[in-house]
Amino acid sequence: MPKTGSRLQRRGRAYAPNNALLAFPLQRPRFMQVRNWLAVLCLLLAGAAQGAGDPAAGKALSLACSACHGMDGATGLLPTYPDLAGQNEKYLLQQLLHIQSNKRPILEMTGQLFGKSPQDVEDLAAYYASLPGKVRAAEGAADALARAEAIYRGGALERGVPACAACHSPAGQGNAPAGFPRLSGQPAAYTAAQLKAFREGKRSTDEDYGGMMRDIARGLTDGEIEALANYLQGLAPLSPEWLGRLQLAALPQSAGAEAGMATE
Numbered sequence: 042m043p044k045t046g047s048r049l050q051r052r053g054r055a056y057a058p059n060n061a062l063l064a065f066p067l068q069r070p071r072f073m074q075v076r077n078w079l080a081v082l083c084l085l086l087a088g089a090a091q092g093a094g095d096p097a098a099g100k101a102l103s104l105a106c107s108a109c110h111g112m113d114g115a116t117g118l119l120p121t122y123p124d125l126a127g128q129n130e131k132y133l134l135q136q137l138l139h140i141q142s143n144k145r146p147i148l149e150m151t152g153q154l155f156g157k158s159p160q161d162v163e164d165l166a167a168y169y170a171s172l173p174g175k176v177r178a179a180e181g182a183a184d185a186l187a188r189a190e191a192i193y194r195g196g197a198l199e200r201g202v203p204a205c206a207a208c209h210s211p212a213g214q215g216n217a218p219a220g221f222p223r224l225s226g227q228p229a230a231y232t233a234a235q236l237k238a239f240r241e242g243k244r245s246t247d248e249d250y251g252g253m254m255r256d257i258a259r260g261l262t263d264g265e266i267e268a269l270a271n272y273l274q275g276l277a278p279l280s281p282e283w284l285g286r287l288q289l290a291a292l293p294q295s296a297g298a299e300a301g302m303a304t305e
């Protein structure tokens with residue numbers, strides 16, 4: 042499909058179905074609103090029942106994975122290997138299907154998902170989502186981390202970069218129902234490599250989301266990517282980064298704005 046219109050317009054289109062879904066019941070008479078929401082709820086529940094994997098069955102399949110991702114799902118063999126523990130199930134499932142179909146080619150994982158049924162893949166996603174996530178410590182110079190924090194909370198709007206927190210949540214926990222990944226605690230080398238892969242169009246798994254991560258990463262410099270990755274490695278509720286944020290938020294509005302803090 043040819044890309045037309047501005048970046049924001051394109052992104053707007055990607056959001057349109059959600060907005061339409063939200064607005065839809067409000068335009069109907071009251072008795073119909075209830076029915077619509079009940080229908081949506083039934084669909085969601087049906088989807089949840091169907092899509093849910095079995096963590097115990099996933100654990101039985103995970104031995105080979107643990108060689109690289111760690112027995113706890115959060116101790117990669119190399120710093121460029123991602124944590125899977127604590128990641129949301131929907132995102133894990135989507136990525137596993139992309140890896141299996143080679144839409145996201147991962148050389149190291151060649152053959153790992155070969156012969157795994159759709160149920161096996163769902164079970165693996167459910168297993169890793171059920172494990173507790175790990176958080177590391179933020180690294181790097183204070184001014185670089187402050188710049189990262191400012192982008193994470195407020196974006197770099199002049200370059201079309203929206204606030205990461207809007208989708209990945211203020212403490213980096215992601216958005217499980219939407220399948221937006223948790224970034225909190227992820228090793229910096231992995232996160233930096235992904236942002237560069239999005240920026241250079243080498244990772245295109247965001248297609249279902251209108252290519253939003255490729256658009257966003259194109260607005261980031263190498264230095265910003267490194268800083269964001271180092272910052273995210275230590276970001277979690279109650280981490281020093283998070284507590285610092287709460288203290289800043291408690292200051293008068295102007296002080297917060299000076300420090301690059303935007304309201305979510």
Ligand code: HEC
Pocket residue numbers: 102103105106107108109110121122123124125128133136137147149150153154165222234
């Ligand atoms: C030989 C090492 C190796 C093995 C074994 C392996 N992986 Fe991976 N896995 C990787 C690497 C390396 C990456 C990241 C590649 C990249 O940079 O995109 C990855 C990425 C992933 C991702 C994407 C994570 C994200 O945040 O997007 C998932 C999910 C995953 N692996 C699951 C599994 C599962 C489940 C198994 C077992 C069936 C497994 N892996 C076995 C090396 C391995």
Ligand code: HEC
Pocket residue numbers: 123135192193202203204205206207208209220221222223224232235236245246247248250253254257269
């Ligand atoms: C509008 C929503 C949105 C915003 C804003 C956003 N992201 Fe994302 N991000 C996503 C989605 C959706 C994915 C999953 C894409 C896919 O399926 O591969 C993602 C994936 C990622 C990943 C890959 C995670 C992994 O485990 O491999 C990283 C890293 C990331 N985003 C960082 C950022 C950073 C840094 C920012 C801010 C500069 C940001 N994102 C802003 C929606 C967003």
